[in-house]
Amino acid sequence: MPDLIVHTYGPAWNTIDLSPFSVKLQTWLRLARLPFTTRLSIPSRMPQGKLPVLDMDGQRLPDSTAIINALRERHGDPLGDWQRTPEQRALARAVQSMLETDLYFTAVWWRWTPPGNQALLRAEMAHYFQGLGVPKLFAPLAFAQARNGIQKQLQAQGAGRKSPEELTANGEQIMSALRDFLGDQPFLLGDAPATIDATGFAFLHTLLNTPLDIPLKARVLAMPTLVAYHQRMLALCWPERVA
Ligand SMILES: N[C@@H](CCC(=O)N[C@@H](CS)C(=O)NCC(=O)O)C(=O)O
Known part of the structure; x- marks a missing residue:
């Protein structure tokens, strides 16, 4: 039984x-190569009020x-991040922030704002609420609460004050930068995956694998090296998902 438990939302689409x-x-x-299990959890009950959270060695x-x-401390840098040059590490950290603290809010806006996408998300999140044991009657209320919280974050961060066109242009700039950073390498820092590849893959994956109507998706699908990179990471880490 793995001793690592990831508290999370679960698969969607x-x-x-x-x-x-x-x-x-x-x-x-x-x-x-660290085995783990996942458990559906409620972000507001977690430290910092967000997911994911990891249970490890009796700590949350x-x-x-x-x-x-x-984990890198506990397992001795399994992806060899500290073997990289200081310049590679600095660039990787900058790319991480670009995706996690800029592109993220553009993606969140597209998921939670246009009525059609919101309806698809509401239907999909019903599975999550069901998995948590929320009575069916209360699922719309739980969704509305989450949506209000997200809209407040989007206003505070600024994405919520932009037009869809501005958000798409911002997303396209970021994805083009990611494509250029990747260049013709198999992974973001060269021949072997590093920690930054987990972030790069995650943001491509959650954009490309939903039925949501997001104009940025078509722009990324027109970037063949990024599409191939997503597939390469999928085949390496999630082979059971490759048809
Ligand atoms: N910096 C955090 C960000 C996590 C995060 O933003 N999680 C979102 C889901 S993608 C969340 O749980 N949001 C719930 C909320 O803000 O109420 C991390 O790297 O884990």
Whole structure:
């Protein structure tokens, strides 16, 4: 029985998990060959009020980056991040922030704002609420509560004040930068995957594998090296998902 438990939202549509941060953590765990189990949880009951959270050695750790740092200490840098050059590490950290603290909010806006996408998300999240044991009658209320919280975050961060066109342009700039950073390498820092690949993969994966109407998806599908990179990571870490 694995001693690592990832608290999360669970798969949605064709994604490994609804949350890109959870896809990142689970992908990292697979890259590091550390067995784990997942458990559906409620973010508000967790430290920092977000998911994923990891139970490890009797501790409950929030934040995917902090969790990976703790796992890297515990398991002796399994992906060899500290063998990279200082420049590679600095660039990887910048790309991580670009995806996790900029693109993330653009993606969240598209999931939670246009009425059609919101309806698809509501239907999909019904499985999560059901898995948590929320009575069917209360699922719409739980969804509305989550949506209000997200809309407040989008206003505070600023994405919620932008037009759809501005958000798509921002997302396209970021994905083009990711494509250029990848270049013709198999992984973001060269021939072997590093921790930054868990983030790169997660944000592509959660954009490309939903039926949501997001203009950025078509722009990314027109970037063949990024599409091939997503497939390469999928085949490496999640072979059971490759047809
Ligand atoms: N920095 C955190 C971000 C996690 C995060 O933003 N999780 C979102 C889902 S993608 C969440 O649980 N949000 C719930 C909320 O804000 O109420 C990490 O890397 O784990």
